[in-house]
Amino acid sequence: MKFSDFAGSGEQVSRIGFGAMGLGGALGAYSENELVRSVLHSLDRGVTFIDTARAYGDSERLVGKALKEWKGEKPFLASKVMSLGPGSVGWGTPIPVESAYPAGWLKESTEISLRELGVDTIDLMQLHQFWPQWSKKDYWMEELLRLKEEGKIRYVGVSLPDQRHDIALSLVQSGTIDAVQTVFNIFDPLPLDCLIPFCEENDVAFIARCVMDEGGLSGFLTEESTFEDGDYRKSYFDYVPRNMYIERINRLRKFIPQYADNLAELAIKFVLQHPGVTTALVSMHVPAYANQNIAALDKEPLPDHVFEEIFRYHRWVRNFYDTKFW
Template sequence: MYNLGIDKIILGTAGLGGVWGKVIAEESVSTMVDALSRGVCALDTAPAYGDAEQFVGQALARWTGKRPAISTKVGRLKSYRTDQATYDYTRDGMRKSVDSSLDTLGVQQIDVLFLHEPAAIPPAEIEFVVSQMLFFKEQGYAKKIGIGGNLPQQFAPYLKDNVFDVIMEYNRLNACSVEALRATIPNCDQSNKEYYAASPLNMGLLGCNFNEFSNFPPSWLDMKSIEQAKRINEIAERYQIPLDVLALRFLYSIPASFKVVLGAADNDQLMSSLQAFDAGILPAHIYNEILQTLN
């Protein structure tokens, strides 16, 4: 059994940056600092996450402990809504974006630079975009480069080569789906890549948005996930465990090598999630019952 300790948890900053609703800058910055004080040693951000990069930069300036690892992204431009996206994968656009990220974050080098949302790249441009990512690594802009987003079929070869160091997918490893266990994680293990599981609560479906999304599904959420969340909620109610706690402890219990990009919109959500992980793995019978719903 792999140990999903605090060093395997990365604080994602989309919610803190304002893409899920309005936030108070000071509260977002203080939540990031609190996460670091609790032992979280990595922050994940992106230009597309509202004001997240700015808040991360402020948190880093305030933090007096060991510098955390910082990951950000390139390709998708600044936005305050998850369902509105603008992309720029041109050479000048990507270089301008990375320069801006370094300046905003107040760092000289990015620990992991992700290619944001590879599915949005026209197939004919993939080779050029990948070469630009290699440029960022070779020139020292980033220590590692990764793919940040669920992989389209045309990116399958990059799971096996040595171009990218990290693969981050969302909604592919949680209590609604373990698809990553069938393909991506084994491929990452074979090619010596790290795997980041983003959206452990399936964009809030397995947490604070369960009732809203179940009754009024957003256009981007598939019905299969909603039906699965309902099954998980029934298990949570039967064992009297809050849905989000059950979902996070299920993730903690999975015997595979990966890191979790934990989302939070405020300090209360962050602390609740960290406490869920502190509770440890699920009893085997509950874990297996959840697995059975996923088959």
């Protein structure tokens, strides 16, 4: 396992993190026992960063159940306050902060998370949505800082709602937050332009999500792949004709096996190439996925010319909220 400094604090976290959305059933149905075992397996393999959310169904509860069984050192726990915006409102387009996080809700949601996780303190609490208009209101930040003072959380951050990475630049420079989480992968490398360097300069942790593009960058998708109702991926890969998605994936196979043993390894190597990336969240609710993802950390980094080629010629920025929510 490799580690990085979290937000200039000197505290070390694993450079690959357990993305716990899959524990809530969003990526297929698994038994509770299987899901708890997956958390324990990843911790045993050296993962020390777990990212969950109030909105991820049973995810917090299952993480908490795993932690009760875990005998090792407590991992770094990150969660997110659930937005109260009705339905899908607030993801594709902004809503008032008072609608998403009315006064008192951050405290209430955090206390629910603490109970579900079975802990006294959550290391990082994030807003699950953030829009730059909200910076004009300061009550939500005051609530987060009050939770820090009470010892219920240790760091504060935001998770950006979609691929518009630039909306967090002023917040990163403000000195008021400790972490930003957003989409970053081979198809969407735009955080490298501004957000990651800004985070590095301001001692703000950068947390990469959708590293595998919901699994697509692992190369598993075929024309015949189907997904059950309730699976987050059911419409995700059909934003464009599926053969177009598969063709984009196949273009990346030229780098296999010379520069990576498989496409998943290539995706992880690409995201972790920049030292400003604190941790990359990947789904590890299946132990075999965890083993493959963690193994990527022991491999040689991508040569500069390969990284540059992928960065320049394999980007394919798509905002799936166009079809999900607009």
